[in-house]
Amino acid sequence: MTAVGTLVLLRHGESTWNAENLFTGWVDVPLSAKGREEVRRGGELIRDSGVLPDVVHTSLLRRAIDTANIALDVADRHWIPVRRDWRLNERHYGALQGKNKKQTLDRYGEEQFMLWRRSYDTPPPEIDPSDEYSQEDDPRYAGLGSEMPRTECLADVVARLLPYWESSIVPDLRAGRTVLLAAHGNSLRALVKHLDGVSEEDISGLNIPTGIPLRYDLDSALSPTNPGGTYLDPEAAATAAASVAQQGR
Numbered sequence: 438m439t440a441v442g443t444l445v446l447l448r449h450g451e452s453t454w455n456a457e458n459l460f461t462g463w464v465d466v467p468l469s470a471k472g473r474e475e476v477r478r479g480g481e482l483i484r485d486s487g488v489l490p491d492v493v494h495t496s497l498l499r500r501a502i503d504t505a506n507i508a509l510d511v512a513d514r515h516w517i518p519v520r521r522d523w524r525l526n527e528r529h530y531g532a533l534q535g536k537n538k539k540q541t542l543d544r545y546g547e548e549q550f551m552l553w554r555r556s557y558d559t560p561p562p563e564i565d566p567s568d569e570y571s572q573e574d575d576p577r578y579a580g581l582g583s584e585m586p587r588t589e590c591l592a593d594v595v596a597r598l599l600p601y602w603e604s605s606i607v608p609d610l611r612a613g614r615t616v617l618l619a620a621h622g623n624s625l626r627a628l629v630k631h632l633d634g635v636s637e638e639d640i641s642g643l644n645i646p647t648g649i650p651l652r653y654d655l656d657s658a659l660s661p662t663n664p665g666g667t668y669l670d671p672e673a674a675a676t677a678a679a680s681v682a683q684q685g686r
């Protein structure tokens with residue numbers, strides 16, 4: 438079947454907390470200098486591949502927003518319409534937000550650490566609303582009411598992301614637009630699970646590198662004609678995904 442829609446997934450560049458090896462989740466940290474450089478390169482890859490976005494969707498977090506702005510500026514597509522939604526946010530990491538990954542691994546052991554980090558349905562403990570890294574009183578989430586998470590597992594992310602996929606991104610694809618989706622390691626893992634029909638077991642082994650565009654060509658049933666997608670720089674993506682898998686060690 439020929440492709441009817443093109444989707445470009447872009448995980449934000451390295452953030453300051455990625456660099457410090459801290460669980461981040463909904464904490465709104467900026468890109469590091471290295472992260473800004475990564476997404477400039479991501480913009481060059483988009484420009485040089487000729488897959489030019491017509492519309493961009495981002496989370497409400499500055500590392501994704503800045504990533505989209507920088508990459509689109511480099512690709513000379515800074516003028517396209519933008520939509521933002523909390524449903525594209527990183528997974529809420531609960532009480533682990535702000536904690537060091539290595540110290541967490543050392544304290545709780547490999548099995549518990551990986552259960553929290555990569556199992557499909559085991560969320561970390563809930564964050565206390567008075568915790569310095571809670572988003573409970575953040576005005577950008579004021580309208581969420583009972584949907585405001587205090588922790589999430591990947592299954593929770595799939596459940597809150599898919600309504601936005603269906604209501605906002607699919608219509609853009611069906612209208613023939615090339616869509617750039619600038620988001621996060623775990624919200625993109627949730628979408629890749631859906632697109633490629635990855636099992637709950639296998640998704641734990643999938644890691645998405647920062648700043649490297651991942652292109653999906655979708656048929657009329659929105660199934661990828663290139664299963665697994667195509668990284669615009671496959672060699673760099675393989676090396677970087679392996680290093681994401683090693684975080685905490």
Ligand SMILES: O=C(O)[C@@H](CO)OP(=O)(O)O
Nearest residue numbers: 459460461462527554622
């Ligand atoms: O800390 C986080 O929010 C995420 C992404 O950086 O980390 P992990 O890859 O461990 O799920």
